[in-house]
Amino acid sequence: MLKRALLCLLALAFFSPAALPAAVGNGKASETVEIFSEASGKVETVPKIMKTDAEWKKILTPEQYQVMRSKGTDRAFSKQCAIPRSGKGIYQCAACGTDLFKYGNKFESGTGWPSFWNPVSEKNVVLKEDDAFGMHRVEVLCARCESHLGHIFDDGPPPTGKRFCINATALKLAEKL
Numbered sequence: 371m372l373k374r375a376l377l378c379l380l381a382l383a384f385f386s387p388a389a390l391p392a393a394v395g396n397g398k399a400s401e402t403v404e405i406f407s408e409a410s411g412k413v414e415t416v417p418k419i420m421k422t423d424a425e426w427k428k429i430l431t432p433e434q435y436q437v438m439r440s441k442g443t444d445r446a447f448s449k450q451c452a453i454p455r456s457g458k459g460i461y462q463c464a465a466c467g468t469d470l471f472k473y474g475n476k477f478e479s480g481t482g483w484p485s486f487w488n489p490v491s492e493k494n495v496v497l498k499e500d501d502a503f504g505m506h507r508v509e510v511l512c513a514r515c516e517s518h519l520g521h522i523f524d525d526g527p528p529p530t531g532k533r534f535c536i537n538a539t540a541l542k543l544a545e546k547l
């Protein structure tokens with residue numbers, strides 16, 4: 371009799387639906403974000419990429435980690451973006467591969483950092499007030515993995531008048547053939 375009661379209890383513990391969410395995790399893993407995909411031409415709902423500093427250190431080069439996870443900055447004129455041979459390409463987040471800027475929206479700003487007048491979609495970047503170093507600036511982050519990309523300024527060319535000043539270290543080129 372006691373044995374049967376124990377078995378019943380065990381069965382309840384294993385098969386109770388209430389036990390399932392705890393097994394899936396703390397809910398953070400299911401956080402999603404809407405991202406525009408150049409490949410599909412659509413806005414897609416995808417899981418956010420969230421990692422610990424130790425996990426990012428394993429994936430990124432020391433230089434990428436410094437810029438993207440510690441909000442570092444490439445020295446001006448120290449790094450260039452790869453240029454697509456076909457003349458068409460998308461610069462993606464070096465950490466998670468999210469489409470960020472079209473080669474066609476890149477312009478020569480003379481500042482020593484790659485500059486773009488628009489992202490592929492406003493959904494793909496997050497803008498955040500940044501008062502570090504006694505300056506008021508607006509930081510640009512990847513919307514999917516929240517890696518630091520650079521800053522945005524109001525002295526860009528038409529049609530937006532914006533200058534996305536981005537660290538080349540944070541970008542990788544996906545060439546369109």
Ligand SMILES: [Zn+2]
Pocket residue numbers: 463464465466467468512513514515516517
């Ligand atoms: Zn990213």
